Amino acid sequence: MAHNIITSNDLSTHANASLQTTTRPILVQYKHSPNDSTPKPILVQLDIYIEKNGIFVLVGSTQVSSKDFDSTSTNTVFTFDISSILQSQVSSGFYESIFTTNTISAIDFKNTSANQNYKSVVRYKTLAKAWYLNSNNVITLNEVDAPIENPASSGFKFAADLFFKNKELSNSKYVNLPTSSGFVISDEALIPSAKFLTNCPTSIRRKIALDMPFCLSVLHLGTVGESVDVRCQNFTTSTSALSDCGGIIFASETNATINTKNLTLNDSYLFLQTNAKLATTKPNLSFLLRNASNEDSVSVNFEIFNNEYFGASGSNNANLSSLNKDATSIYFINDYGVLDYFMFDSNLDIINEHSKTTFKTGYKDYTSRTSSNTGVSSGKTTEIHSCYSYVNRETSEWLSEIHRSKEVYLYERDTKSFVPIIVLEGETQPSFADPNSVQPFSISFLKDTHVIKK
Numbered sequence: 501m502a503h504n505i506i507t508s509n510d511l512s513t514h515a516n517a518s519l520q521t522t523t524r525p526i527l528v529q530y531k532h533s534p535n536d537s538t539p540k541p542i543l544v545q546l547d548i549y550i551e552k553n554g555i556f557v558l559v560g561s562t563q564v565s566s567k568d569f570d571s572t573s574t575n576t577v578f579t580f581d582i583s584s585i586l587q588s589q590v591s592s593g594f595y596e597s598i599f600t601t602n603t604i605s606a607i608d609f610k611n612t613s614a615n616q617n618y619k620s621v622v623r624y625k626t627l628a629k630a631w632y633l634n635s636n637n638v639i640t641l642n643e644v645d646a647p648i649e650n651p652a653s654s655g656f657k658f659a660a661d662l663f664f665k666n667k668e669l670s671n672s673k674y675v676n677l678p679t680s681s682g683f684v685i686s687d688e689a690l691i692p693s694a695k696f697l698t699n700c701p702t703s704i705r706r707k708i709a710l711d712m713p714f715c716l717s718v719l720h721l722g723t724v725g726e727s728v729d730v731r732c733q734n735f736t737t738s739t740s741a742l743s744d745c746g747g748i749i750f751a752s753e754t755n756a757t758i759n760t761k762n763l764t765l766n767d768s769y770l771f772l773q774t775n776a777k778l779a780t781t782k783p784n785l786s787f788l789l790r791n792a793s794n795e796d797s798v799s800v801n802f803e804i805f806n807n808e809y810f811g812a813s814g815s816n817n818a819n820l821s822s823l824n825k826d827a828t829s830i831y832f833i834n835d836y837g838v839l840d841y842f843m844f845d846s847n848l849d850i851i852n853e854h855s856k857t858t859f860k861t862g863y864k865d866y867t868s869r870t871s872s873n874t875g876v877s878s879g880k881t882t883e884i885h886s887c888y889s890y891v892n893r894e895t896s897e898w899l900s901e902i903h904r905s906k907e908v909y910l911y912e913r914d915t916k917s918f919v920p921i922i923v924l925e926g927e928t929q930p931s932f933a934d935p936n937s938v939q940p941f942s943i944s945f946l947k948d949t950h951v952i953k954k
Contacts (some may be wrong), residue, residue, distance in 0.1 A: 503642055505530045505541050505630045507527065507650045509674045511657070517675045518655075519621070519756035520719055521662040522587035524676040528626050528650060532576040538739050542566070542639055543631035544578040547647075551623040552611065560585035571762070582626065588660040591619045592837025594907050594918070609758040610658065620837060621660045622756050626650045630862050658756050662697075663718070663835040676786065693721045694728040694789050694797075697836040699901065701894040705784065707843040709807035709823045709913065712929065714831075716787055716800070717760040717838040727859045732797070733786045760838060783820050828887040829911040831918065832902045844887040844900060845944075853882045885910075885923070888942035896941050908945070921945040 508529040511517060533542050546563040549556040563585075568577045595607075595618065611619035627647035634640045651657055664677065680880045697717040700706065709712060714842035718730060782803050805823035826847035834840035856879035891899065902908060902923055909918040924944045 503628075503630050503645050503648055504539065505544060505578070505628060505631065505648055506533045507648060509657050511651050514672060516675045516677070516721060517657070518755065519658045519660065519719075520583075520676050522583045522590055522659050523661060524583065524661045525581045525673070526583040526586060526659065526676065527579055528582055528672055528880060529577060529579045529674075530628050530648065530650075539632040539634075540576055541578070541630035541632055545581050545629050545631065547627045548585050549625050549627065550586070550620075559589055567773065580626075582624075586622065586624060587625075587661065588659045589619070589622055590659055591660040592906070594831070594834055594839055594909065598752070607658075607760045609760060620860055621658050623656060623658050625657060641948065650871050656756070660719075660758060661837040693791075695719050696787070696789070696797075696800050697838045698800065698834060698840050699898045700800065700840070700842075701892075701898060702801065703892070704895055705803040706841065707800040707805060707823070707827070707845075708802050708829075708841070710781070710806045710817070710820070711807050711809070711916075712911070712913065714841045715760050715839040717758060717836070718789070719758050721756055725761070727792045729790050731788050731790050731796070733788070734782045735784050735786075749854065758838065781817055781819060791943075795814065807913065809916075810875070830887075830902065831909040832905040832909055833907045834905065840901070842889075842902075845889045848888050849886045851884045851886070853879050853884060854880075857861075882946065884944055884946060885921075886944040887944055888936055888940045890938040891941045892936055892938050899941050902943055910945070910947070919947055921947055 508531040509527070528546065530541075530544050544565055547558055548560050548563075550559050551557075555649070563580050563582070565578045565580055568579050571577045608616065609618045609620035611622055627649055627715040629647045630638050633642050636895075662677070672733055694716070697719050716730070718728075720728065781804060785802040785804055786799040788799040806817055806820045806822055807823065808825055824845065824847070828846065828848055829841070830844065831839055831841050903926065905923070908921050908923050909916055910921050922945055924946065926942070926944060
């Protein structure tokens with residue numbers, strides 16, 4: 501007896517479901533095959549497999565489902581939500597290895613046999629079997645026939661840990677990422693199948709110094725026939741003509757994935773690529789997405805400064821301003837699970853908080869001035885750092901991601917090191933009346949190395 505179920509609402513009807521996010525339900529559906537004369541399924545069981553180093557491995561426990569509440573005698577449907585199991589297999593966070601000397605290839609975050617260090621995007625499939633009533637009215641599992649595979653061996657399904665706001669999502673519950681109608685990244689130009697993975701407003705230019713690292717991550721939905729690359733532009737003022745810096749920064753991508761580029765602001769590949777000279781680098785740096793029709797998205801923007809720790813080549817560029825030596829560079833894992841960046845204008849303020857535990861030592865000798873009935877059993881000094889910038893409302897809303905980030909780092913330019921920090925709880929007030937007015941946004945944090953106990 502063949503299996504009496506078939507896949508439903510799969511890639512054949514929802515091509516944009518090839519990449520989904522584990523932060524929302526990922527639905528897999530099976531239904532009774534209308535052309536099958538075998539008994540109708542009573543239950544369906546589901547196993548989930550993910551690709552690890554080129555081999556599919558079973559993860560999680562077997563899922564069993566009865567028919568959906570709205571099933572009918574002519575349309576018996578079984579639906580599973582597998583997002584929680586896939587979530588346990590997806591990694592998001594800081595990969596220090598992305599900052600290498602490789603300036604040509606973007607890093608694909610899919611965990612494949614050729615890319616074993618990353619699993620921010622995992623490939624998965626499901627195998628289903630049906631339970632039915634046999635001739636003795638006993639519920640029996642069909643263990644004879646091969647399970648129903650979804651997608652078929654030639655298909656691809658991927659999962660990633662991405663958080664999108666409701667306004668960006670598809671109306672279909674079987675597709676939980678934006679569809680070909682386009683990403684809502686601006687009221688201006690947009691590319692349907694790709695998006696920079698940052699919520700940084702396009703209205704601001706983030707400050708960054710020469711020789712500093714930063715990540716530029718792009719989500720590709722793999723829309724059929726849509727090829728998207730990333731371009732770089734370096735110019736003097738906002739009114740200057742936007743000419744490409746020698747062409748493509750990311751090669752064209754047509755597959756569903758997340759690509760991250762190693763970008764250190766001293767790479768000749770980044771600035772004009774051929775005959776590049778750091779001494780002639782312009783202050784404004786922009787990146788944009790471009791499709792095969794030469795249509796551009798809005799840009800992600802930076803303002804470049806000289807770096808006093810980068811030697812003569814990085815501190816004597818007449819086109820660039822000098823950066824405040826004590827400006828604070830914060831890197832954090834954003835809502836999309838990739839590294840993001842912001843430089844706070846202020847110096848690092850430091851507050852030392854002191855606490856101690858006391859105990860009673862006995863009766864006080866009132867005949868002696870130095871006698872006390874209170875002793876100190878332990879003490880602690882905690883060094884709290886804080887920094888701030890004046891930002892508008894949409895920037896404040898974006899920077900609030902720092903407070904809920906899984907990983908936050910202070911980048912020390914003099915040692916070129918990422919220092920893990922713990923951001924303290926706080927409040928932000930992004931909803932001030934005029935969205936264009938600016939208000940201070942501050943964070944306070946601890947370095948693990950700055951808690952002294954005795």
